[in-house]
Amino acid sequence: MTTLEENAGPVNDPTTDFNIFDPEFVRDPYPTMSEIRESACPIAHSDRWGGSWLPTRYQDVVAIAQEHEIFTSRDIVVVPRSGLGVEGPYAGVAAPPISSDPPDHHWHRRLVLPVFAPQAVAKYEQTTRDFCNQLIDKFIANGTADAGTDYAQQIPVRVIATLLGVPLEMADEFTSWVRGVLEVGLTDPKVRFESRLKILNFFQTQLEDRKKNPREDDLITDLLNSGDKYPVTDQYVLGVCNLMLVAGIDTTWSAIGSSLWHLAGHPEHRAQLRANPDLWPTAVEELLRAYSPVTMARIVDRDTEFQGCPMKAGDRILMAYPAANRDPRQFEQPDEVILDREHNRHVAFGSGIHRCAGSNLARLELRVALQVWLERIPEFSLVDPAGVTWAGGQVHGPRVCRVRF
Amino acid sequence: MCSIAAPEVFGSDELGHATVLIVGDLPAELHAKARRAQANCPEDAIIIEE
Numbered sequence A: 001m002t003t004l005e006e007n008a009g010p011v012n013d014p015t016t017d018f019n020i021f022d023p024e025f026v027r028d029p030y031p032t033m034s035e036i037r038e039s040a041c042p043i044a045h046s047d048r049w050g051g052s053w054l055p056t057r058y059q060d061v062v063a064i065a066q067e068h069e070i071f072t073s074r075d076i077v078v079v080p081r082s083g084l085g086v087e088g089p090y091a092g093v094a095a096p097p098i099s100s101d102p103p104d105h106h107w108h109r110r111l112v113l114p115v116f117a118p119q120a121v122a123k124y125e126q127t128t129r130d131f132c133n134q135l136i137d138k139f140i141a142n143g144t145a146d147a148g149t150d151y152a153q154q155i156p157v158r159v160i161a162t163l164l165g166v167p168l169e170m171a172d173e174f175t176s177w178v179r180g181v182l183e184v185g186l187t188d189p190k191v192r193f194e195s196r197l198k199i200l201n202f203f204q205t206q207l208e209d210r211k212k213n214p215r216e217d218d219l220i221t222d223l224l225n226s227g228d229k230y231p232v233t234d235q236y237v238l239g240v241c242n243l244m245l246v247a248g249i250d251t252t253w254s255a256i257g258s259s260l261w262h263l264a265g266h267p268e269h270r271a272q273l274r275a276n277p278d279l280w281p282t283a284v285e286e287l288l289r290a291y292s293p294v295t296m297a298r299i300v301d302r303d304t305e306f307q308g309c310p311m312k313a314g315d316r317i318l319m320a321y322p323a324a325n326r327d328p329r330q331f332e333q334p335d336e337v338i339l340d341r342e343h344n345r346h347v348a349f350g351s352g353i354h355r356c357a358g359s360n361l362a363r364l365e366l367r368v369a370l371q372v373w374l375e376r377i378p379e380f381s382l383v384d385p386a387g388v389t390w391a392g393g394q395v396h397g398p399r400v401c402r403v404r405f
Numbered sequence B: 001m002c003s004i005a006a007p008e009v010f011g012s013d014e015l016g017h018a019t020v021l022i023v024g025d026l027p028a029e030l031h032a033k034a035r036r037a038q039a040n041c042p043e044d045a046i047i048i049e050e
């Protein structure tokens, strides 16, 4: 029940049979989300991929996110795990705090929050700007580039590597491991298992190194040394490193990619941003709302009825933050990108106790990546709109996205 | 978010949790910014008393 072949086949009615890996849904999920949202069944159910519920209205998604005792985070991946990876040396390593439930969630989150406070992430602004400029230096003379693989994909991995104090030269390997877990691996359990193993083996070595050679002002060293305050174990630290890599790369890369894809087709928005730099804060939120990259899952703790849906203990719910963010009950003209949107309580970063801990860093990266691009490449367009490829499932965004300038 | 929309009104502590920087009534020139922060607060946690 975990491979593409087993779950393929045409979808007749998305309210009873949606397929999150259907190629059309991966490319452009919004029409289907809206069809479900406006149907008699705004919380759809499908038996594909092990079975899951799909709430599409803002109010329902937020309500489920807030009810964390019934809708738990004991599995947050959008498809069930295969047997692979449950055994082995890293069997107990999770991804705290995203995979933690209370009461442990509190300290699991508490320990990483200082890293991502607004003042703490501000120090990465110049570094991010430098990375962006270096990337553009490599292709600006060509008059064409892949805004996905040459740019968007390259930025967050470098920022996260800097934040974790691990070698920047390994950027391509980190990227392929993360795609192995979050993208390719969702429909290919073997790839997922092997990628996870590579990530954890790598960080295990880093942990050993920090124990022998503690570093100043270093996240891994600090986490290892916080045992006086909380019951910190190696497994916890490994889990946090694992999460930072997995949660911090594909997500932000997708947000940058979708935003550039949007701007490539909207000269009026490029002009607006150039003319009015004060727009950046609302523009960043609006692009996050309209092209929310992340869908998470919850596991139902006990039989419960939610909005008339009979949910059983163990059922999977897909937290369709992208669908919630286009609900016309919450957002006027939800399918329009309005760069100065006044009312924008979007849930691209989730809602409730698991709200994205890295959101300040993600916002900074998205803003700087777009600012530097527009400074240096004010005018650009898609080479072949139909040739853009997309990833979907857990994280939605363009992958290959050729532009000319 | 609120500290981006209305930096004069909101700050954040070392955990990144929002703090209110102004004690007492808000100067009139900051009302619009505070309202924008309220309209964008992801947790609907800001209450403005008129």
Ligand code: HEM
Pocket (backbone or CB within 6 Å): A065, A073, A076, A096, A097, A098, A099, A109, A112, A160, A243, A244, A245, A247, A248, A249, A251, A252, A255, A292, A293, A294, A296, A297, A319, A321, A347, A348, A349, A350, A351, A353, A354, A355, A356, A357, A358, A359, A361, A362, A363
């Ligand atoms: C545009 C980029 C990003 C988006 C859209 C995003 C989205 C999300 C969402 C939706 C959640 C909630 C998960 C849930 O409901 O179960 C989350 C959690 C989290 N994110 Fe992000 N994220 C982004 C970037 C980052 C970055 C750069 C980091 C830092 C490495 C990060 C670290 C985390 C962590 C640690 C959590 C877990 C919080 C908890 O469970 O208490 N994210 N993110």
